[in-house]
Amino acid sequence: MPLLPEISDFKTYESLFKQDEIWLPVMQQLCRQHGLPASELQRCTLGSAIVYRCAGRILKLFAPLWPEEFQRERLGLASCQALSIPVPRLFESGQYEGWDYLIIQALPGVSLGEVWKTLPQTQQYSLMQQAGEIMRALHRLPLPQDEALGAGWPAFMKAQSEGFVQNQTARGLDARWTAELNRWLQTHLSRLPEMPPVLLHSDLTGDHFLAQEVQGQWRITGLIDFGDLMQGHPLYEFGAPLIVYTRGRQDLRHRLLTAYGLEPTPELGEALFTALLLHRFLNMPA
Known part of the structure; x- marks a missing residue:
């Protein structure tokens, strides 16, 4: 029975x-297949995939509605290993009853968004410096020729x-507001x-940068x-x-x-x- x-x-x-x-019985079965202790499974409800943490691993199950999400995730994990910032290692990938899954490394740290508002101004300055440098390094990676990246x-x-x-x-x-913003967009495109x-x-939101406090200083320690x-377009990345x-x-x-290498001007704004x-x-906002 499925x-x-x-x-x-x-x-x-x-x-x-x-x-x-x-979802738990499926994850328990995947643990048995890949030699992981199913008793340590813990659910994470952030994001759109079904995600569990287990013994230093992240198990991600992707609904068949969006096969491209799995393909992009796998491509990103492979393409971004060259970054100086840690990116999860891919340990396993496969299908279970037609659903794609990945088993990847669980990186240490907390979501930057969890602590951002509690940090002093000097720490926020430092983290924005780090974020800009990470974005610049990401955009300098070779662009894969892969259909997963879209048209x-x-x-x-x-x-x-x-x-x-x-x-x-x-x-x-x-x-x-919709009409006014659309006029702006069509004029400036x-x-x-x-x-x-x-x-x-x-999607560089508060959930996707991981951070740790090291000797009193917060550092971005994972993507x-x-x-x-x-x-x-590189400027698209700045929205989030x-x-x-x-x-x-x-x-x-x-x-x-x-930090990214751009000079703030009215035209850039x-x-x-x-x-x-x-x-x-x-x-x-409505």
Whole structure:
């Protein structure tokens, strides 16, 4: 008898996501297959995959609705090992009842978002410096030629700009704001500076940078979750950290941009806002 449910749409998946009685038997079976102690399984509910921690490993189970997420995650783990910051090692990958899974290294540290608001200004400056340097190193990696990265930036930009009104309306943004922001986007889209496409993590939020306190100083000590990996314009990467970390603070924004190697100017500010409006996960306050 199959252990995994039939999932036909996101609503069904969402309703089952936190039901450990469904997922735990599957994870126990994977532990037996790969020689891990099933008694140590612990559920993690962040992200969209089914994730458990066990004996220094992370087990990630991907719903068949989004096979590309598994492909991007695996590609990102392989492509980003050259970074100086730790990225999880891939130990195993396979399928269980048609669901893809990965078993990867569990990195030490806490999500940077958990501690960010408690940190003094000097520590936040330092972390934005580190984040900018990590982003610059990521964007200097060779760009893999892999279908998992999608159709390319021009096609993505076209789809996002043409679908802006529909997407933001569906997310509850007021019609007046939707129209005004769409006018901005259509006016400024052609002004995005020409830059070669790079490898993008695309979701550098508080959950995906890991951090540790070392001798009284907080350091970014890990980069995780590559399910949204894509190729595209470097400025697209700044959307998440500017919203999550800098939150309109010019001092932190300046530190992040200059650490990356950009000179903050009004023109750059406009380009960053344009790139933000193209973001897949943009959810403006209603």
